Amino acid sequence: MSDLPDIKTWANDYPRGHVIALHAHAFCQLVFAKRGAMRVKARGGTWVVPPGRALWMPAREPHEVFCRTEVAMRTVYISDSVRLPFVASFAVLGVSALMRELIVRLVEGPVADGTRPHLLALLIADLKTGPVMPLNLPEPADERLARVAGLLMEDPADRRGLDDWAAAAGMARRSFARRFAADTGLSFGAWRRRLRLLGGIERLAAGEPVTAVALEAGYDSTSAFIHAFRREFGVTPGRYFGAGP
Template identity: 40%
Template sequence: MISRSGHLGDLAGLGASFAGLGLGGLAVGSFPMPARRRFREHRHRWHQLAWAAEGVVTVETPGRTWVLPPVRALWIPAGVPHTTSAHDSAMMRSPYLWPETCPVGWNEPTVINVPPLLRELIVHLATSKLPNDARARAEAVVYDLLEPVEITTIEVPMPTDGRARRVAEALLADPRDGRTLDAWGREVGASSRTLARLFDAETGLSFGRWRTQARMRASLELLAEGVPVATVARRVGYETPSAFVAVFRRAFGVSPRMYFSDS
């Protein structure tokens, strides 16, 4: 039998503290995450519910990315490799659920709605002095509240060729940059035709589509932090809020406000 506590105890080196460790099938880890903090790719023997009680976290698995404000959490099945990062400072309070006793069996990463009751229960379970019987009762309610919500993710695959990758990294750092492929070609020493071919072959997206995807992912982090739509539009390269909202709707199927609604 694999020790329940051993693997999670190793996370203490990341600055984590745990409540409920070894007492039952659920433990809550608290991770203070300063701005730009990133946990490199790793995996757990436990299922994880990645949730930010404060701030916004971004979780990446191979080929997929989720931006999670406090009204959303991500179910990460045991064994799935992932990275977690914070654009600005955040506080993660992540429930870890032991697979052998967990009644939930989703095999794929799944976005979960976090209504006020679930939020308060997680914070409640993060208290290390909670009596065992009270902890067991609260854990049972948590399982009942795990409600999937349909969220479209935006993928921004990176090219591997050094010239195209320089362009991609520059646009991720400043999505407002509206230079054409001709201008980028002069910057990195390649023709516009070569760059267009590299983006298409190595990311599966045209350069224009790739840049739109990068802008949409950047906008999610800003919107999740509460930045006004008009400001987000300017910061990701759109001249007007209406132009930004139209592209956002095409990408996600809902308005920016509805994307982060807790209903």
Template identity: 40%
Template sequence: MPFTRIDPNDFDSVPRPVVAVRNDFPPSLELATHTHRRGQLLYAASGVVVASTPAGAWVAPPERAVWIPAGTAHAVRMVGAVSTRSVMVDASVATALGDECRVLGVSPLLRNLLVEACELPREYDLEGRDGQLMTLLVTELARAPVIPLSVPFPSTPAIARKCHAFLEAPAPHDTIEQWSDALGMGRRAFTRAFRRETGMSFGEWRQQACLLVALPRLAAGQPVTAIALDLGYESPAAFSTMFKRLLGTAPSQYRN
């Protein structure tokens, strides 16, 4: 089905430090790799977005958003029908948001600010109520908590290929020995390289990767039991325990 997309890059010439864009996407749409001159806060008011770069992947289920720094090449995949609210932030006000991709928690106040920002005219009044709203939005973004919903990719091509393959077909019981043997590396060399290049142990990365795969499936309404068993957990309870420990809530919250 054809759809009309508002390209955030069309806002580059708007003389405002922060601009907001709303888009509605059909299910399973993928946006090819692209960049923005401004930093982008990508929030899905409905559905789930998965952003990926050569350095890793980030997933934003309900009440989460992805921060993508200016100039970062990224692709975006929609899970379900997705309605986004994007905030394009100029470098002059984006300092506090950092220069790396991250997933941020979206409070009820921040969510309402994001929705309201998309209703403003492009050249809103900087000195009036609209300007104050945007200033508050940036303040709330800067204090939003970082949520561990990402998996970094190693810089060594062979290890990175294994990581990409794992995301396509998760195998939660894979061991360090299996990966190091498949790569023709010693166990110690593999573990050192993996931690150095991802900042995580292999076990931590594997768990995060399983979470990244599970969230879009949960948001699509798939049963928790089926997801848990597909990911190799002995029971839905074991999967739910891991999920709640990492995200602070039950997996059922992420189902439609």
């Protein structure tokens, strides 16, 4: 197994609200939220890492981490010689039961020298087939749109419509909508929905009741929030967090 990449590991627990300031690493990172939820800010956007999910971060990319809850972070640093389809991109990954055990075993040990390469080979194989999840919020490059995005991030429940936001940006409605989609890869409506739902995931991970989360996110009812959540992520909030249908 001489073709395997070099790795390092790190484990630490952080309190709610802890911030890991802007920094970068020479290795790629597989950051696993064994417990808790994290928000990672980097070039081009924000990524939310709920409990039981992992974030792949490319090497040498500056990023900062905000712990939305108490967080048990388990990290495998992998040299960028590894061959993965997303090796040069940020990606939130679904974590299978096998991947979870491999990460925890590699990070927390104990691991015999002869066993470590086999565990790493299994982890890389599982990474190649693991699902990439829509848990990122792209950041518009246009300064006018970035101001609008910033205002909405401060108050996701703001109910102003497309015409209002286009006017706030000093743009025609059509130009605003076209440029927003070009900058982020999402329509303005889809971007705002994802913003609300990602915030909802963080609040649900912190143990807040779904009704309160739905209203804080700007939805008129719990059922409307659950419908939007299922449309975006394919499951209800209860199933997403392993607590119901």
